[in-house]
Each structure stands twice: as C-alpha cells, then as structure tokens.
Amino acid sequence: MAVLKVIEILANSDKGWEDAAKNAVSHASKSVKNIRSVYIHEQSATVKDGKIDNYRVNVKITFEVN
Structure with missing residues (x-):
C-alpha cells in the first residue's frame, strides 16, 4: 500500500499558467x-x-512517502 502526501505550492511566470505550473x-x-x-x-x-x-x-502536488 502506498502512502501519499499533498502539499500546496504557489508559483508564477511571466509566460503563462502552464509555465507557472512547470515552475x-x-x-x-x-x-x-x-x-x-x-x-x-x-x-x-x-x-x-x-x-x-x-x-x-x-x-497541489501529490507525492509518495517512503
């Protein structure tokens, strides 16, 4: 069974929302x-x-906890 955790991140870009998400x-x-x-x-x-x-x-970024 995998344990997942979610964190919240704020990011920005002068190019666009997709670039901000990539950042x-x-x-x-x-x-x-x-x-x-x-x-x-x-x-x-x-x-x-x-x-x-x-x-x-x-x-919101989801990642697996080891």
Whole structure:
C-alpha cells in the first residue's frame, strides 16, 4: 500500500499558467521526491498597463512517502 502526501505550492511566470505550473513542479522536485501528480487549484494574474504582467498558480502536488 502506498502512502501519499499533498502539499500546496504557489508559483508564477511571466509566460503563462502552464509555465507557472512547470515552475512549481520543478522547484518542488528539488526537495520532494516521488512526485506523482499536480492539481491546478487556482489561477490568477496581475495586470500592468492594461496587460497581463504575471501569471500565478496555486497547485497541489501529490507525492509518495517512503
């Protein structure tokens, strides 16, 4: 039987929400092993001069605990 744990990560990108999600997984994988899935919990963006300036995601990352 596998034991799974979920952590919540906030990440951002100036390119898009997909890139922000990739940044979250990339950063988390530096200290968390056995990542199994990522769930995009929330998306938001900041606006500057009438244009989207920064994309943000709140993700839940699931990983297996040994």
